[in-house]
Amino acid sequence: MRMNVTETRPFIKQISEASGQDVASCYQCGKCTAGCPVAEHMDFVPNAVHRMIQYGDRSILGSSAIWLCVGCETCAVRCPNDIATSAVLDALKREAAEKGVRSREKSVIALHKSFLAGVQKRGRMHELSLILGIRLKSGGLFNDMKLGIEMFRRGKLSLFPKKIKNKRMLRNLFEKARRRT
Amino acid sequence: MNLSYYPGCSLQGSSSEYDITTRAVCAALGIELMELEDWICCGASSGHSLDEVLHIALPAQNLKIAAEKDLDLLVPCAACYNRLKAARHALETREEVRDKMRDVIDYDGRKSPAVLNMIELLQERVGLDRLRTEIKIPLKGLKVACYYGCLLVRPPDVTCFDHPEHPQSMETVVEAMGGESVRWSHTAECCGGSLSLVHGGIVRSLVDRIIESAQEAGAQAVVSLCPLCFENLDMRQTKKFPVFYLTELLGLALGIKDFGHWIKKHFQDPSPLMDSLRLTP
Numbered sequence: 001m002r003m004n005v006t007e008t009r010p011f012i013k014q015i016s017e018a019s020g021q022d023v024a025s026c027y028q029c030g031k032c033t034a035g036c037p038v039a040e041h042m043d044f045v046p047n048a049v050h051r052m053i054q055y056g057d058r059s060i061l062g063s064s065a066i067w068l069c070v071g072c073e074t075c076a077v078r079c080p081n082d083i084a085t086s087a088v089l090d091a092l093k094r095e096a097a098e099k100g101v102r103s104r105e106k107s108v109i110a111l112h113k114s115f116l117a118g119v120q121k122r123g124r125m126h127e128l129s130l131i132l133g134i135r136l137k138s139g140g141l142f143n144d145m146k147l148g149i150e151m152f153r154r155g156k157l158s159l160f161p162k163k164i165k166n167k168r169m170l171r172n173l174f175e176k177a178r179r180r181t
Numbered sequence: 182m183n184l185s186y187y188p189g190c191s192l193q194g195s196s197s198e199y200d201i202t203t204r205a206v207c208a209a210l211g212i213e214l215m216e217l218e219d220w221i222c223c224g225a226s227s228g229h230s231l232d233e234v235l236h237i238a239l240p241a242q243n244l245k246i247a248a249e250k251d252l253d254l255l256v257p258c259a260a261c262y263n264r265l266k267a268a269r270h271a272l273e274t275r276e277e278v279r280d281k282m283r284d285v286i287d288y289d290g291r292k293s294p295a296v297l298n299m300i301e302l303l304q305e306r307v308g309l310d311r312l313r314t315e316i317k318i319p320l321k322g323l324k325v326a327c328y329y330g331c332l333l334v335r336p337p338d339v340t341c342f343d344h345p346e347h348p349q350s351m352e353t354v355v356e357a358m359g360g361e362s363v364r365w366s367h368t369a370e371c372c373g374g375s376l377s378l379v380h381g382g383i384v385r386s387l388v389d390r391i392i393e394s395a396q397e398a399g400a401q402a403v404v405s406l407c408p409l410c411f412e413n414l415d416m417r418q419t420k421k422f423p424v425f426y427l428t429e430l431l432g433l434a435l436g437i438k439d440f441g442h443w444i445k446k447h448f449q450d451p452s453p454l455m456d457s458l459r460l461t462p
Contacts, residue, residue, distance in 0.1 A: 070376050071229065077337065084336065116232065116235065143381070154448070158193070
């Protein structure tokens with residue numbers, strides 16, 4: 001890969017600042033990847049993600065890796081350079097979502113977007129609405145249908161969402177948060 | 182003892198048994214729980230994945246509500262506990278966060294309550310010596326694998342609870358209840374969390390490894406304090422291995438009357454195990 005300092009610096013600077021992590025200090029020991037529960041399903045393993053940021057390769061924003069990270073923080077606990085890889089991946093997720101970068105992990109993106117849309121609407125997460133929201137956005141409406149029926153039978157899925165009373169507070173919070181982002 | 186109480190969204194839905202057993206156990210121990218008025222969702226992993234302001238503002242709004250009451254805050258859900266502690270930590274340590282939150286929710290962390298999980302409540306506030314005296318039906322013969330998952334113990338500078346990879350506090354609670362715990366390898370491994378909703382296959386393989394590890398260590402069941410972990414372990418495993426919330430076992434040990442409603446909510450039927458140990462409620 002061709003390395004060009006002027007090309008490289010803006011991206012690593014941006015992600016380091018957004019995550020509060022010193023991405024440049026990664027020397028590829030691979031401990032983050034060794035402890036990652038989902039590394040085997042990623043297109044780029046966590047230490048490779050750091051390397052790509054160091055190279056200034058923005059194509060990492062379209063990877064599956066960033067969306068498969070579940071935030072277990074094992075990488076953060078084990079890194080000899082105190083990089084919280086999970087925080088770096090969160091910064092990449094936010095940048096990718098903001099720029100509308102496509103990824104094959106559209107169902108994970110749908111999950112997070114539907115989750116926050118539900119909270120914005122009701123103040124609380126409602127599981128059935130969330131599941132329907134994800135399936136409508138990303139397909140597979142009948143995935144896990146059997147599981148859903150079993151959950152319902154056991155009284156684990158409520159049909160009707162609960163809402164908070166103070167809608168004005170919620171509206172203010174979301175509006176002001178958007179302005180400060 | 183009075184405490185503020187934040188149930189969180191999962192405890193109002195798929196994990197209602199965790200809510201009901203937490204309330205019952207607290208009542209039996211003389212702890213009055215006052216549910217926070219008009220609490221909102223903590224934002225969970227979607228908050229910090231997508232929004233750098235909301236992921237603090239949502240949990241911090243609940244700290245703000247709790248601060249008005251001047252009581253410590255019990256948060257049984259490990260995911261909510263993690264987010265509320267993260268917001269508290271950010272408000273405490275970062276001026277720019279305080280500045281943003283003053284603007285977004287008119288709160289800068291003043292009188293922010295202590296945030297407690299169930300183990301902290303039992304160890305630090307109730308005390309294990311007193312807990313031992315309250316046990317009516319010791320869980321004799323029951324061998325469990327205490328499963329912490331990620332969010333109670335990581336990141337350690339945020340949760341400030343036990344050890345990030347080798348926690349041992351739940352074991353002391355189980356022993357106080359008259360049960361035994363095993364030493365095992367997967368106590369703080371990840372269950373796959375919210376990926377369950379979109380990648381059931383990945384979660385199934387993670388969960389089966391956790392269950393296998395518990396079985397190999399000689400446990401008869403896994404004990405959890407997290408609704409996400411519990412649902413993944415109970416619903417996605419292929420091993421027919423019982424999973425409990427700590428509060429379910431504690432309620433049995435405290436001898437709470439009519440304490441069996443939660444059994445039918447479990448996918449993996451714990452009745453044969455409980456019958457064999459004469460622990461059936």
